[in-house]
Structure formats: C-alpha cells, structure tokens
Amino acid sequence: MSFFAARRALALGAFVALALANGTRAEEAAEEPTSEDCAKVLAKAREMTNSLSPKSLSRHFANGLLTDAQTEADNGEFDGCVEYAEKAVDEVANRKHWLAPGEIFRVSTVNGYVELSGDDP
C-alpha cells in the first residue's frame, strides 16, 4: 500500500462521506484506483510536464512527482500512483515553483548535478 492509502479516494471524487455532524458517524464507500486510472492520469501529467521548458523549475518538480508515481505503479500501488500524478498535474497547472532573476536551483544527479537559474530564458 502506498503511503497515501485510502485518502486517495477523496481526490478521486469516488469517496462518499455522509456528513458527520453532531457526533454522528461518517460512513464511507471508497473505490480503489485501478491501473487504468493510474495510466490515464500519468499520461496526462506527462504530457503537461513535457510541455514546459526543460529549464522550468516546475518541470523539475513535476518530473520528480512522475517518478514517484511510476514507482508506485510498478509496485502495484495505484492509489499512490494517482496521488503523485495528480500532484504533478497541479504543479504544472499552478506553477508553484519558479526562479526569480538571480535565483539558482541545484540538484545532484547520477552524473554530477543540474543547475537551473532564474536568469535562464
């Protein structure tokens, strides 16, 4: 089970929660994401991510999330796959990460490091 477990169902909209009010108990009917759900959102997220410039910090963040999503999918954890892929979609759609002029982002890689700069075109 991925570390996103059942809360995945919230974002999928497949979660039915009868309102918990005045101390009454919520009952849930959760539908676990399938490999098809995972593949669909992963493909969408990849397409959106690849539309960004290779020098985009948002693209870097989204790519990391896609790697996590693929790891979950490879282990049969489709809830985690969908969770990460949707985070990647959100990253690209809302561009939560970007570099101001003069800002540098450096991350180590297998071959050394990559550096992104707010001064890049």
Add this chain to the structure above:
Amino acid sequence: MFPKSKIIALTAASASLAMAGASVAGTVNNGNPYVAGDMHNHNTCTDGSVSVGYALDRVLATGTAAAGGQNFNIDWFTLGNHGGSGAKDCRFSDTGAGIPGDTTKNWNDTLGQEIQGITITSLKGTPNGTGSGRQMWRWQNIQEIEWPLIVRRSQQYNKVVIEGLEWVVPGHEHTDVAVITGQTPLNAAAPGVADNMAQFEYLFDRQDNDLIGQVDASNNPLWPGKISNAGLVGNAAHQKSVTATAWLQSRFPLTSYVVPTHTERAGPFSTAGSAGYNIEHFRDLNNAGPTVAFGIESPGHMAQGTDAGGSGSYGSGAVGGGTYGFQGVYTAKVGGLWDGMLGEGRNYFVYVSSDWHTRGAFGARDAATTSDFWPGEYTKLFVPNTSNFVSQNVVDGMRSGNSYSVNADIIGPDMVFRAHGADGVWKTMGETIVANPGETITLEMAMTVPASNHSPYSFNNPLLKPINKQQPLNKPSVDHVDLITGDITGVIAPGAPGYAVPNAAGVAGANIVYNASAKIAKQIPASSMTRIDNADGSARLTFTTSFTAGSTPFYIRSRGTNIPPATPNVTDNDGNPLLDLNNAKIPCLDAACPSHLVKVNGTPVVTYDVQAWSNTWFYANPIFVRPASYPQLLVETNAALAKTLAARASRR
C-alpha cells in the same frame, strides 16, 4: 557525553528484560543515557529511492559519504519497509536518487547474478507480474536481501540493526512491527535469521497475496494458516489485524512490537475498505497484545509541507486535516486520542521515526529536501542505553515507556523526566508512583539543548520573525516545556459505552475530545529554568516543580518546543500547535531562503524543510500517579506481565 553513574541511575528503574539467548556481544556504549534510533524507513525493495546498502551506510556511518552527503551516525536502526512485493532489485538505488554509478534495476534484469555477494536465482512463491514488472514477495526479500545486508552492516559499524516491517494492516493503514527473535546480527559466528519477521509479513500483510510462502526441500509449505486477504475489508479485516497481534503476543511477547504509524493520515476507520483507525481499534490491539501493542508513532515525511498542507504526508482528509507541530492530532491535541488511551491507564506510548523514502525534488546526497529526512537527520526516538546494548534493549525500552521523541535535535540524548512521592523513590516515564491523597509529587526535568542540528540553513527562523525573535535554524532552542496532566478513570471494556468513539476526517476530527480532564497543568518557560552553558555551545536546562496527589490516579506527560505561545500562525494562546498548514502564511524573506520554497504571489513562504526546521517539538512519555487504595493501573499490570514472562523465559 554523560557520566556512566548517571546512566545507571536513569535506566535502573526500567531494568532490561533481556531474554535468555540475548547475551551476544552488544554495541560499544557511547556514554549517553539514551540512544537515538529510527524504526520506520524505506529503500528500493518497496517505494524508497535508495538501495538497502546505501541507506544503511548513510544512516550508520559517521562523516561524509564517499560520493558526498552527510552520514547520520544513528545509534540503533530498524529497517521498517512496507509489506507486499516489489519489482526493483534493491541492491541498486533509483537513477533519480542521483548517486553516481547507481541506476534503477529490476529483479528481471539481475536474476542469477551475484551482486554484493548475494545471488537471487528465482522469485519464490506465487508468480507475481511479468517481464520487467516481475515482483519479489517481501518475505523472500526480507530473508534473502535485507537480512544479509543488515548482518554485514551491523558488524561493520558495530551497531544494533533490526529487520522490521511497515505492516500494511488489514482494515487499516500502516503499523511498525518487528520480531527480533532469531536476529543476532552482531554475532559474527551465528548472526541468525529474520525468518520470524518474514513469516509474519507473509501471513498477515494486506498487500502480500502470495499463497505459498516458504517451502521445505520437498516443496511443502512451512507457514500454514494464512487468512486470505481477498474481499477482506472493514471490521472483518480489522479482526485479522487483531489475530495478527495475538499471534505475536502468544509467540513473541517480549521480542516483538506493534506500533501503528501516521495513524490519522487515511482518515477515520472505514467499514467498507481499509483506511484509518478509531480509538476502539487501538484499544483492541492493546487488549490483544498487552506487551506488544503498546503505542503509536507520529508521522514522518516532515518536509512535505506546501501552501496546501502536506507535512507528514497528511492531506486535508486526514483526521485533523493535517499535522500540528509535526504531530498528528491524536497525539498533538491535549485531550485527544492519546490522552483518551492514557485516561484508561493503558500502557500506550508515543514514538517518532523518519518514514524516509526520498528527498523529493532533490537527490539523496543533497542537504535540502522537499519530502523526507534521513533517519537520524531530523527525528530521533530515544530509548535507554545499557552497557551492552542489543536489539532486545530497543524493544524493552519502547515497551517500558521510558522513551522520548525529538525533532530537529531540539534536545539531546540525556533528558531527565522523573518524579517521586513521599518515599523519595524516583519514577520515570512509563512508571507509576503510588502516593496517598494530598502527598506532594516532586517532578524534576532536565535536558540538554545541543549547539547545533543538521539544518543546512543558518538564517533566522521565519516563523519567529512576526514576534521579533531571532533564532538561527541550525541552532536548537527551547522556549518552554508543557507538563500535561489527565485523570485516569479506568479501563473501558470492549462494547461498553465510550469504548468506540465516532471519528471524523478533516479538521472536524480535531474537535473530538477523548479525555476532557487533560490540560496543560504547568508551562515552564526556559527563561525560568536553571541554565548551564557548556563549553561546546550546548546548554543544560533544569527545573523542579511539584503536584499534589489526589484521590484518583492521573498522569503527567511533557512536551517542549522552540515556539512561544501565541506565535501567529503557529501556536495558540495556550501554546498548543496550530494546523501546520498555517505556517505557509508566513513569508520567508531572508536573502538565504532557498529557491525551492513554494512561492505565493511571488513571495517564498515557509514550506518544505524550512518549515520543519522552523517548527520543532519534543514529546516525552507519561509518568503515572496512583493512590495506594486504587487498583493497579493497566500500565502496571502489563509491565508486571512482561517481567513475569521475562523471568519465565530466563528459567528455560
């Protein structure tokens, strides 16, 4: 370092229950009264980012890794990976981890090859996946990959290393489990096996759907009795988790533990699936495993917080709607679920671990992270030290309750939290003072605030800027300590009113009160404590205070933080942590604020690792106080049970 005489004084009250057969060579004593560990973390055997060997080296070694990246020199370590199966050959790290020469490989790529002295010739059990997706069941992985690498590293670093499991629990989220019987990796002549851990995983993990398991030379299954997971949800699945706990209690009552983790994350318990826990489920586990199911673990994933929340990997659907001072609401809320358990007098304690998977947007060698911290980097679970520390001491220390949980090295390995009544006999965490009504309970607390932590940032804490307080992120600081008390009203029987309590997802879950008597009884500002500044830059803080024993039992637990009460968007007027999501309302304006922070309207805000280094807490387990005329508390009878079992075992 701490004088050895003090080590003896501090740990004698919770004497080791070391079992017969645990007399293998232990680790060299580092001189501290408590030793720091981690029991929940991952590698590429499941969904972590680095190989087993690389993770062990970074966690156990000193100095800097050969390819770069600080090592964290943790005192003891339990490898606690998910159950189920995995497609990756975890002798290799993911390419994305950024470790030179180390790229992703799957089992399908490497079968039959000798790698790191280990040759996997086949994937055992029920065939699982095809091609590059062929998966190894975790029980095989535990026996044939993780265990031999643990043996090697344990001896190389002369440290206690345990093969554990993050059990994917039927009916629920996850739980830390270890079965140490058979594991003697420090004994080079007879390092033992992790077969008991593997068997538990095979029999009881929700993601392990293998129906064959280990077989003998004639292919006869060796692990009968598996309850299929097929169609098992809700209460039926929960019953399997209770059966699993009873299985541990009957076979390994002193050499195993069951500690549910990130317990709020999946929301409330679901009768239709596998989700979170309600208080009745913790009660069921403690009832089924009085000496093995003795607590819960607060969440790891401390650096995942964004402007949308996410610290601890908690989303808005978690019970409580997120973390509070980097704890889940069950433990962070005064009067919350933990206080509900303690209000019964249960032996139920709190622990912390890293839940290390990945650095998020960074590589494994980078000092920054947008996801997790390495074991030993940020979270530390302290258990009592001994002169000959072995794995049994980890389990004994956890079970006794004489342990405390620290984030960001806010305090060090020599905390004192003890109290006595008129008899003058000190009792520490997990123990019970027997006192007459009206008797004065004298409480003493001492802690060392280290000179530094592992933060790569030295700019001033942005969360404290609105109150004009300057405190560098890499220099730990204690603002105050809370002493939290609650009444004990006795154990609630299964099915009795109050045993099951309605639970709720989101912030509504934070409004549930499980023990209305719990309160911050005293708040001790650091400025009022006795302070001794040490030559190494650390500071020793001490204070003594008193309580009055009543006619009914109660408990005293403690927590401390660097955040003053009424710090906007961080703590309320009483000093309780607010929903951590609020931290992101504060800008990070120092020129040294890193470029990876979330930007809101063009301004970086307190998120990710900067948030974690800014909002720091420790939690100490309770001391109990009981009138002489009152029946023994469950925490006492279960501790007595453990001693009886230990004595019985030592006579065998």
